Amino acid sequence: MPKVSMTVNGELVSKMVEGRTLLVDFLRDTLKLTGTHIGCDTSQCGACVVHMDGSAVKSCTTLALACQGAEIMTIEGLADGETLHPMQTAFNDHHGLQCGYCTPGMIMTAVDMVKRLGVPDEETIRAELEGNICRCTGYHNIVKAIAAGAEAMNKSNG
Amino acid sequence: MYDFNFHRPKSLRKAAAILAENEEAKLIAGGQTLLPTMKQRLAAPSDVVDLSAISGLSGIELKGRKLQIGAMTKHYDVATSQVVREALPALADLAGMIGDPAVRNRGTIGGSVANNDPAADYPAACLALNATIVTNKRRMTADEFFTGLFDTALEEGEIITKVIFPLPKRAAYAKFRNPASRYAMAGVFVSKRGREVRVAVTGAGSDGVFRLTQAEEMLSKRFSEKALKDLTVDPDGLVGDIHGSAEYRANLVAVMTRRAVAAA
Structure with missing residues (x-):
């Protein structure tokens, strides 16, 4: 089996993987980072979104071996110790989840969105969420949470 | 897998x-x-065989009246490139309509063109702009390149390195998306360069991307929505599936053609 090395949440990891190992399986099964979820496994739902070299990608549609040398950030890498990331706090404050299954992907997508777009308006947030599906909430509180998280992120960046 | x-x-x-x-x-x-x-x-x-470690395959460059895009350039980069936004905004718009943000962060122009999915967006732009597809062996025009459903003129061992778009005077892309898959049910790219008008349709043809010569002739006389008032599209040869009949798609193609011309 070939070996892959990448940085995950700031730590360098090197493991043997099969060619067909998906990034999401590598994260969940090999590294036991089970915060990243598998929803549809067909790149529709976004439960598996992580950041690869700073951009949101669907880890169910990325090969682990294609991440050789990459910097991966998962939901586990977002908080600063016990202090939640402002986007995580916003999802909590605005009740931006019900069952929570889509939440890691929603939050990783939201953080990527804010990094690119600053403080997006509601219409933009809804359009940007087209690759993330939630089957509980009807999205209203997710959109509110992202708007609030965007404000908080931009404030904390000074 | x-x-x-x-x-x-x-x-x-x-x-x-x-x-x-x-x-x-x-x-x-x-x-x-x-x-x-x-x-x-x-x-x-x-x-x-992963192409991502080969240098020189991605990037966007304006060379005179031609826009050159490396095969490994991601949809996100085309959609947000200042160069593309200014030189060929219709192409930036098209790239921004592919899939969703995370898909656009991985998907590439070369992959889309090589795969020639009948509902992919880039083939419509290539055909309507008569782009040149450059490989490690030769250059082909889009007219030569797209040969049918998931089929191209690429030979064994041939690798796309870049796509070159001649800049049109006017161009636009209108896409009616399947709300679930985000693929085109009908996507129409129109362009006018000099006297030549080209109209390419994706998502609707049962043999993949094709040129709507009937609309091209109408628009060659006058490039305006009014010139299309008698346009009706023959459903023969169009896709009919659970998402819409061939007749429905034929109507969509006519509507998207008008919208694209109005936006160009």
């Missing part, structure tokens, strides 16, 4: 050599189509 040997060559020459040695090998760019296809076992290559 069945297992395979993974390769990540650093040069085109090496990539071509791996393809030559392994008949069942497949190239992977962003993998946004190939990996789902392999998961469904519709493809089971013995070897997968």
